[in-house]
Amino acid sequence: MIRNTKKRNEIINIIQDSSTPISAQEIYNKMSKNTTINLSTIYRTLELLTKENVLLQEIRNDKISYYQINNNVHKHRIICTKCNSNTIIDECPLKELEEHIKKDTGYKLTNHTFEVMGICPKCQSKPEFPFEMQQKISKKVNEQ
Ligand SMILES: [Zn+2]
Ligand SMILES: [Zn+2]
Numbered sequence: 001m002i003r004n005t006k007k008r009n010e011i012i013n014i015i016q017d018s019s020t021p022i023s024a025q026e027i028y029n030k031m032s033k034n035t036t037i038n039l040s041t042i043y044r045t046l047e048l049l050t051k052e053n054v055l056l057q058e059i060r061n062d063k064i065s066y067y068q069i070n071n072n073v074h075k076h077r078i079i080c081t082k083c084n085s086n087t088i089i090d091e092c093p094l095k096e097l098e099e100h101i102k103k104d105t106g107y108k109l110t111n112h113t114f115e116v117m118g119i120c121p122k123c124q125s126k127p128e129f130p131f132e133m134q135q136k137i138s139k140k141v142n143e144q
Helices: 002-017 024-030 039-051 095-105 131-143
Strands: 055-059 065-069 076-080 086-089 115-118
Touching: 002 024, 002 039, 002 065, 024 039, 024 065, 039 055, 039 065
Parallel strands: 076 115
Antiparallel strands: 055 065, 076 086
16 A cells, blocks of 8 residues: 555656646656556556546547646646647636536536647748648649
8 A cells, every 4th residue: 555655646746747737658757767667557546546536637639648636726738730739828718617517517526628729830830731732632622
């Protein structure tokens, strides 16, 4: 039991230190080299901590789960669909909505995820497709 607590704390510490939500693989990479925790233990622990509402789990469109500490300062992100970089949104835009949902459904809310997708300023300045590809596409459209 003591060993398990130590593992949990190590994982929680890494998540707390991270400025953005973090995946199991990223947690594993950040672990000290002499750790005895393997990746499947991390997955199991993260799952458990999510069930216990210690963590918030967020599944991104790359199908990978990202975790953050479940507290009042939880974070949401906007993700670039082109380069997959992400930026933290300062405020949770769902607080008010949660109140409505609580009233309407009588649920005690334990979690929510919210993700915004877009194209980052860097990618916006890059051309959409190489020129030849654009021509091919417009040709196809004209043929139809
Ligand atoms: Zn981008
Ligand atoms: Zn939120």
